[in-house]
Amino acid sequence: MPQLIVNNITLRFSGLTALSDVSFEVTKNEILAIIGPNGAGKTCLLNCISGFYKPQEGNMSFDGMDLITTPIYERTMKGIARTFQNIELFNGLTALDNIMAARHAHFKTGVIRSGIHFGKARDEEIYHREIVEQIIDFLEIKPVRKKIVGSLPYGMRKRVELGRALAVEPKLLLLDEPMSGMNVEEKEDMARFVIDIFEDKQIPIILIEHDMGVVMDISDRVMVLEFGKKIAEGIPDEIVKNEKVINAYLGQ
Amino acid sequence: MRRESGVFDVNYVQDMKIFRTKYHVIGMIALIAFFLSLPFFKNQFWLTFINSTAVTIIALQGLNILSGYCGQISIGHTAFMAVGAYSSTILAAQFGLPLWFCMIIGALCAGLIGILFGLPSLRVKGYYLALTTIAAQFIIIYLIKTPFPEITGGAIALQVPEFTLGGFKFETETHFYYLIITLLIMTTFFSKGVLRSKFGRAFIAIRDNDIAAEAMGINLYKYKLLAFFLGCFYAGFAGALWAAYARVISPDDFTLMNSIWQMGMLIIGGLGSTLGPFFGALFIKLLNEICLVAGPFISSIIPQIGAQISASLVEMSFGVAIILFLAFEPRGIAHRWEILKDSYRLWPFSY
Numbered sequence: 001m002p003q004l005i006v007n008n009i010t011l012r013f014s015g016l017t018a019l020s021d022v023s024f025e026v027t028k029n030e031i032l033a034i035i036g037p038n039g040a041g042k043t044c045l046l047n048c049i050s051g052f053y054k055p056q057e058g059n060m061s062f063d064g065m066d067l068i069t070t071p072i073y074e075r076t077m078k079g080i081a082r083t084f085q086n087i088e089l090f091n092g093l094t095a096l097d098n099i100m101a102a103r104h105a106h107f108k109t110g111v112i113r114s115g116i117h118f119g120k121a122r123d124e125e126i127y128h129r130e131i132v133e134q135i136i137d138f139l140e141i142k143p144v145r146k147k148i149v150g151s152l153p154y155g156m157r158k159r160v161e162l163g164r165a166l167a168v169e170p171k172l173l174l175l176d177e178p179m180s181g182m183n184v185e186e187k188e189d190m191a192r193f194v195i196d197i198f199e200d201k202q203i204p205i206i207l208i209e210h211d212m213g214v215v216m217d218i219s220d221r222v223m224v225l226e227f228g229k230k231i232a233e234g235i236p237d238e239i240v241k242n243e244k245v246i247n248a249y250l251g252q
Numbered sequence: 253m254r255r256e257s258g259v260f261d262v263n264y265v266q267d268m269k270i271f272r273t274k275y276h277v278i279g280m281i282a283l284i285a286f287f288l289s290l291p292f293f294k295n296q297f298w299l300t301f302i303n304s305t306a307v308t309i310i311a312l313q314g315l316n317i318l319s320g321y322c323g324q325i326s327i328g329h330t331a332f333m334a335v336g337a338y339s340s341t342i343l344a345a346q347f348g349l350p351l352w353f354c355m356i357i358g359a360l361c362a363g364l365i366g367i368l369f370g371l372p373s374l375r376v377k378g379y380y381l382a383l384t385t386i387a388a389q390f391i392i393i394y395l396i397k398t399p400f401p402e403i404t405g406g407a408i409a410l411q412v413p414e415f416t417l418g419g420f421k422f423e424t425e426t427h428f429y430y431l432i433i434t435l436l437i438m439t440t441f442f443s444k445g446v447l448r449s450k451f452g453r454a455f456i457a458i459r460d461n462d463i464a465a466e467a468m469g470i471n472l473y474k475y476k477l478l479a480f481f482l483g484c485f486y487a488g489f490a491g492a493l494w495a496a497y498a499r500v501i502s503p504d505d506f507t508l509m510n511s512i513w514q515m516g517m518l519i520i521g522g523l524g525s526t527l528g529p530f531f532g533a534l535f536i537k538l539l540n541e542i543c544l545v546a547g548p549f550i551s552s553i554i555p556q557i558g559a560q561i562s563a564s565l566v567e568m569s570f571g572v573a574i575i576l577f578l579a580f581e582p583r584g585i586a587h588r589w590e591i592l593k594d595s596y597r598l599w600p601f602s603y
Contacts, residue, residue, distance in 0.1 A: 050467060076469035088464035090457045092524070101453040105469035109449065111478070117445030125449065126264045168469060 003027040004049070004172060004204070009058030011044055011228075018044045019055065019228045026172070026204045031194070033219035033236075034208045037249050040225040042208045043085055046174050049206075050082045051075050062172060077105040079171030083161045083178060085208075091150035095160045098149055099135055102167035103128045135163045139193060155186045162193060173197065173205045179214060187211065191218055212250070216240070224249060256597055270444070287433055291426040299425045305537045306436045307494045312518055312529035313443045314486025319515070320524035321447060322479035323459030324373050325381055328388035329487050329514050334506035335362040336488025337495035338396055342403055344413045351415045355492035362488020363481040365392070370480030374473050377462075389508050397503050409502040412495045428497050435493065439486065444526050446482065455479055456524070516570060520577045522584025531585035536570065543569055 004026040011019040019041045026032055034042045047053040049060065051072035060067035065078055081102075090098050106128065109121045136145050139159045144152055149160055158178060165173060178194065179187045191214055198205055209215050215222060215236065222239045224232040226248040232239055239245055246252065261267040271277045291299060315329045340358030344351045369388040373381050396404045404410065415422040415431075422428055446452060454475045457465035466472050495501045513536065521532020543565040551561045581588060 052463070052467075071471075072466045073469050073471045076467060082467055084464065084467075088461050088467075090460040090464065092456055092460045093453065097453055097456075101450075101457045101465075101470075102468045104450055104454055107450040111446060111451060111482070114449035114451055115442040115445040117449065121445075121449060122265070122268075125268065129264045164468065 004060070004062045004206075006045075006049070006060045007058050009048060009055040009060060011041075011048060011053055011055040017228055018053075019048070021058075022225070022228070022230050023058070024223055024230065024233065026206065029198070029202050029204055030220040031198055031205045031207060031218055033215045033222045034206065034225060035210070035212070035215060035222060035249060036225035039227075041228040042225055043176055044228075045225070046082065046176050046206070046208065050080055050174060073105075076168055079169065080174065081165040081168035081170035081172070082174035083158075083165050083176055085176040085180070087154075087157045087161055089149045089157055089161055089164070091148070093149065094146050095141055095149050095152065095156075095163075096132065096136065096145040098160055099132045099163045099167045100128065102164040103132060105168070132167060135166050138166075138196070139163050140189075155182055158182070158190070159193075162190075166197065170201075171203055173203055175205060175207045177208050177210065179209060179211055187214060194218060212240075268448075284437070288430075291429055296425060299429050301537065301541065303425065303428055303432050303497060305533050306432045307490050307497065308514070308517070308533045308537070309529045310436060310439050310493065311487050311490035312514060312521070312533055313439055314483040314490070315514055315518055316523070316525075316529050317443060317447065317455070317486065318479050318483030320518060320522075320528060321452060321459060322455040322476065322483075323377075324370070324476060324479060325378070325515075326385040326388075326483065327382050327508075327511050327515055328369065328385040328392075329483075330491075330506040330508075330510040331389040331392040332362045332366055332484040332487035333491030333494065334392055334396060334501075334503070335365050335484075336491035337501050337506070338404060338410070338491075339488075340492035341410060341412045341495050341501060345411070346403070351413055351496055352417055355489065355496065358492040359485050359489035362491065363485035366480045366484025366487075367477050370477050370484075373476045373480065386508065389511055393503050393506065405502070407503055409500045412499050412501060414499075415496040422496070432493065432497065439489070440526070443482075443486070447526070451475075451478070459524075513570070516574050518584075519582075520573060520584055522586025525584070525586035527586045527589060528584055531589070535573070535585060539569055539573060540566055 006022065006024050008021050008023050009019060010017065010021055022041075022045065024032075034045065036042055044053060048055050049062075049067060051067070051070065054068065062075075062080060063078065065075070067075070090101060093101065107124060109124055113121045136142055139162060141156060141159050141163065144156055149157055152160065162175075162178065165175075175194065179190050182190065194205065194207070195218055197203075207215075207219065219236060222232075222234065222236050223230060224239065224242075224245050231244045231248060232242045234242070240250065256273055259273055266272075271280060287302075290302070311329065311333055314332075315326060319325050336355075336358040338358075339361040340351065340354040343349055343354040343357055369385060372384040376384065397407045417431075422431060447455070454465070454470045457468065457470055458472060458475055462472060491506070494505070498505075517532035517536045518528060519532070520535055521530065522528035547561045547563075547565045550565070551557050577584065
C-alpha cells in the first residue's frame, strides 16, 4: 500500500511563509479534500508534493521515495500524477496526442527504432494507443480526440487534463480544483469521473475544491488550511461543525 | 481535419498511416518517378537548383526538429553545417578515410557540439537562448578561420576529396542528384518517424508547456539536449553533403546571414510541420532565382536604379516575404497547404 507522509513542512518565499509546519498522512485509499480560503497555501502544498516547490524544512515521502530531492519527472514515473488549477495542456497537440504524451514514461523504444517506425516501435505505439482510447472512452471525449486542444471549450480541456493524469497510471492522484469554473451539470460529470477513478483504480486522491457540496459528497476526509497552517482535519461531518473552520472559511 | 469521403479506419495502423488512400500512394510514386526521371531532360540549371535546395532542406529539417518542434530557437544553424562540412573534409583529407564514412562522423561531431551549445537551453529560453546560439556561429567560424589555418584552410577555401561509394565515383551533377535525392527521402522518412513517436510528442510538449511536460514524466534536460543533438546532426550531415557536392568549402559558405536565411525559410515554410522545410526552401530559392533574372531587367527599364539591383533585390524581397508571412500567415505555406487539402476534399459538394 503506497503511502504519502508529509512531516512538518515549511515553505517560504523570501519572508512570506506560504506553508508553516504542515503535516498529514495518506495511508489508505481515500479521497482527501483540502479546503481553505484563497491564499491559504493549498496549491503550494500540491506543488511541494509534485516537486515544483521545495520546502525549506520538514520531510515528505511517498512509497519509500524521498519527496524533497527527487526531480519532478521521476515522481511522475513513480506514480504521482496531477492536474493544474489553470489548465496546462500542450496546446499544439490533439486531445489524443496530449494523453499519448503522458504515456511517455511507459514507452521503451529508442530514437533510431522510432525513426524507422516499423515493427516494434509501431506495435508499442498501437499498444499504448489502445490504453489511451480506453481513457478517452471513459472520459467521454471521443468526438474531440482529433481536435487541437487549444480550440476546445473549457470543460473539455479540463477532462483532457484529467485524462492526461490518468495516462500516467498514477498511484496517487492530485487534482487542483478540477471543478472550478464549471456549471452544475459539468461538476456532476466531473465528480462522477473522480468517484469512478477512485473505485476503479483503488488509489488515493488528493483534491482541492471550493465547492463545499462536492467536498461533502465525495471526500472521505477533509483537511483545512488557513494562512499556511493546518487548522482542522477530519471527516466531512465533523469539519462543518468545527468552530475554527466556520470562522476561517465556511462562515456562519 | 477532414477525411476523404468513404475512407474509414478499422484499426490503429490505418489511422496512423501517412498515405491514406491509393491516390496518395500513386501521387507520391508519380512525384518520385518525376524527380528520378529529371536528369534525362539534361537541364543543368534545374539539377543544380534541386541539388542545392535539397541539401538546404536536409539542414532545415534539423532546424525544424530543434526550433519548430522543440521550440529552442537557434540562429546558429549554419555553424553546425560548417562543423559537419569541415570535420568530414579534414578527416578524409588528413587520414585518407572514405568520404561517406567521414560524413557520418562529421554529422556526429556536429551533433555533439550541438549538445555543448545546447547546454544554455537548460537555463534560458526564448530570445536569450537565440542569443546564445548566435555565439555558436561566431565561435565556430572563428575556430575554423584563425587558430589552425594549415588544417582548416583558414579564411581561404578548402579542397574536398572526391566522393566515392563502393568504387563508384560521383563526378557529375546527375550522380550527385541521385545521391542527394535518395538521402533527402531517407532523412525525411527518419525525421517523420522520430517526430510522430514519443520523442516528437515530448518535443512538442516541451515547446508548448514545459512545466506540464515535466509533470508528465518528461526529463526536460535530456529531451532538450536530444533535440539539439538531432537538429545539429541533420545540419552537420547537410554540411558534409554540401562539401562533398561542392568539392570546395570556405567559411564564407556558413555565415550568420545564412543562418538567418534558414530561420526565415523555416518560418515561411511552416514551423513544426514535415512539409515546412520543403516549402520554405523551395519558396526562397525560387524567389532568389526570380530576383536574379528580374534584377537586370528592372535596371534596363529604369536605369536610374543602377546595375547592382539584383543583389539587393534578393535581400529586399526576402525581407518583404518575411514581413508578409508573419503578418498574414505566421504558420507558413504548410498551413495554407493543409487548408487547400481540406477544401478540395469537399469540392464540389460542401456538405
